[in-house]
Amino acid sequence: MAEPPQTGNLSRPGERVPGPTAERGAARSRLPTLEDVARVAGVSRATVSRVVNGVRNVDPDLHAVVWAAVDATGYVPNRAARSLVTRRAGTVALVVSDSEEHDDDPFLGRFFADPFFGRVVGGVLSVLRPAGVQLGLHLVGSPPARVRLVGDLRQGQADGVVLLSLHPDDALPGLLAEAGIAAVMVGRPARPAPISYVDVANEAGAALAVERLLARGCQRIGLVAGPEHVPASQDRVAGFRQAMARRGYAWSPSEAGNFTRESGEAAMRRLLAAHPDLDGVFVANDLMAQGALVALHEAGRRVPDDVAVVGFDDSSAAQAAQPPLTTVRHPLEVMAAEATRLLLARIEEPRLRVASVIHDPVLVVRRSA
Amino acid sequence: MAEPPQTGNLSRPGERVPGPTAERGAARSRLPTLEDVARVAGVSRATVSRVVNGVRNVDPDLHAVVWAAVDATGYVPNRAARSLVTRRAGTVALVVSDSEEHDDDPFLGRFFADPFFGRVVGGVLSVLRPAGVQLGLHLVGSPPARVRLVGDLRQGQADGVVLLSLHPDDALPGLLAEAGIAAVMVGRPARPAPISYVDVANEAGAALAVERLLARGCQRIGLVAGPEHVPASQDRVAGFRQAMARRGYAWSPSEAGNFTRESGEAAMRRLLAAHPDLDGVFVANDLMAQGALVALHEAGRRVPDDVAVVGFDDSSAAQAAQPPLTTVRHPLEVMAAEATRLLLARIEEPRLRVASVIHDPVLVVRRSA
């Protein structure tokens, strides 16, 4: 240990401490290279490289000697040098593409505070780590930021992109495709683009919700929709209407929110005001459903006895809600993992066809319906 | 656009598509280099490098000529090549160090689903982006994974580390310090280590909670503590006891949870069983407080009229709770940003003294107390 512990007291940053750190600096400046290992093992650089990368038949004896030398020297391959010649970064970028506002925002808005983000990260990492690939995190808001990102990417920042686009008319999917950058989206692109994606069958999920509500005996079912231009929302709304129509309900009252808790509360209030006799409601995501619960509570409705509520996402908000939400679970981690696998395959073989994988959602029954 | 859109149908990955992609591949293989820019500008590589990096006085005319050439060629510096010679990755790693279990877990456990994670990411990114530094995400569980990480880091994976240690006796802070890797922790290390950190004044936060409860007229105040070996929990508990003692309360009933909603519910239930006359409770984090609310509701207690509840964190769970939680807010984004600034400073100047910065928490009054 080169420095004494400093814990517990408030020492101002900015002071320099002399001494031990210097020798540490010196130690860092000279890490073992292939050359060093080769010298120790008594072979050429090329051979060490072959052994370390496990290529071609190398004499088993030499093999052992080289590995011993690697251990002895504490050698770790230099990533930059390797990247330079292989033209591979060994890194995949997770790009969150949001609307303008975040670009200069100090803390990048609401999204990161959403558990949604973490679930995606978890899924991506579960595939990347076994593959020995690093994950880089990027956030883009403004159009110039998108262009900059594409530049960075072309230049080898990352070998591919897992794209989370939250912006209804996002240019990024198109830009990436044009630049020939391997990319896979989680959630279908808002506008058709030649890009692979993984999604959940939102329509089918909405149908599950409708089934549940109907099976409970609900007769007057309302809808709290999400933002008009977001694909996930569109699909859920469409699925809801189709499923209702199939059961004979030509029309249902609806109000739209923007996927936030507050907007859900407001939408539910409007819905209730216009249709006091509602006995069931499908809310296009859990956050809004949580808000809807508040509105229903305030209006004196018991859930699920007076009004049954089904959400969508099975986010942590669903379990936190009072009563816990019956909701449609989409396997976000699995989807993110699948997207990552698709991406790695495409990086390996760029000529692979653009593909889409649609996962089936599942109804999670809790207390709200 | 090189390929037709494939949206809407399930095409199997694995098929190859001939044609356009080939020329795209060729296009990618030959990106403009410094050499190209130099040729176009009619100067040497060295000069272009100087202009691009803004070093030394270059003739203003040439300066303009070079930038024009850069634009014309669409040049972007190759990161790997630059890293190789500068020995800088231009990347900072955000390392989440958790306990064993996650290491081989498919989806890396609960943590990523916690909004906590996202807030830290947001704070870190808010500093990194203006500085033009990339963010790499790493998760380590098992001891071997920690050692591997240190190896990767030494070899130039990243220039420094923002460390989130969730594991009470984590070896990583020590390992990083020993290896001479620039690192800053968010939250103090569980065991003293020569590593900079940023933290919130947990004791002071607990004191705020106590003040609030007392000011409301609570007489019999209980405590739902967090895990025994986690620093944040220890400090909050200590702060609670000290503040209570200062007001004449020598002892208070308490039960411990492990920071999860369920454990909070269980702890509250135990507390209530043993001390039915409680009229106030401080819960060491919001998630547990949310659980406590459920237990109180089930026990027929009204919040805050019968029992007032104060949480800690001001996580999204606090707003979601019914009633919304009065809680202690620690400025996690600000702290993460501060940690990142500290890290960048230390990368720039490795001889800086190990430092700690403690932020003051604030009481956020909502309905629960």
Place this chain on the structure above:
DNA sequence: CGCAGGTCAGAGAGCGCTTTCCCGCCCGCG
């Protein structure tokens, strides 16, 4: 016994960039 064919290790050429070293020029002063 000679030669084709095969296998495996080493030599060396870069990958694209930064940076040192050096040279040529110009200015100012003696």
Place this chain on the structure above:
DNA sequence: CGCGGGCGGGAAAGCGCTCTCTGACCTGCG
């Protein structure tokens, strides 16, 4: 008018790695 000094630009040496090319050696067959 001569010379010293400073400044701006070019040549070139690597950074650590991969990978092709080459050559040595061995085997087996004609």
